[in-house]
Amino acid sequence: MKTTARRQARELALQILFQTEFAPQISIQTFLSVFEHSLDPEVIHYADLLVTGVTQNKAAIDSKIQAASAHWKVERMATIDRNILRVAVFEMRLSSELIKENIAINEAVEIAKKYGTSDSASFVNGLLDQVGKGH
Template identity: 45%
Template sequence: MKRRTAREKALQAIFQIDISQTTTEDALEHVLEGNPSDHYLNRLVTGVVEHIEAIDAHITKHLEKWTLERLAHVDRNLLRLSVYELLYCQDDVPVNVVIDEAVEIAKIYGDEQSSKFINGVLSNVKNTLQESSRES
């Protein structure tokens, strides 16, 4: 499975977990639709679920005049997926690829403002992470 497809399916699974509190396994099974499992898809979904509090804290720091709960479900879960990649997949995926992919996925699944919003929040997260790594 291509990584783009894995990201889209991961978004669908994370969305389903967020909305219906289904299990990770059931959400993955549903999005795979009988197809074989994919390592990167599994890593993304289980990683977001395992690190949800840290991920949400990073997102919340960069929301201006918004709360996480007020975000559109697609935007919130796409941010969770992307921030997971920024935080925990740095050795495997370039930061700009994460942001570009998130913006493109937002154009497909979000509304007309989603891609700009996602780009802005993720750019701020990226800048904060870069500042933190320079200080270390």
């Protein structure tokens, strides 16, 4: 899968995870079906893997994020930042196809620059660096 396809999948996963926080009654599959005719099947497949993985492992992922965050409770983090972190932690620690930490962190930072606030990229970078160190 090309890097751009993975990036598209991560961005789609972020959008779906964000939406499910506000509309939990809508299934992941319903959100994915909206994009199935406009995006490459590889993108849809990887986004599904990410969203499903994050959803099924949310408690473990949030625990890793919380352990790395001395000053922020996970539920108080910005919704975009929290979900970018969740995708990256899943890819770094829990996916069946683990992504190298530096790649996962770089991808998360680039997505944070695009979707987050002016502080999101440095926040995501710092927190994921701590996760990478085993916190």
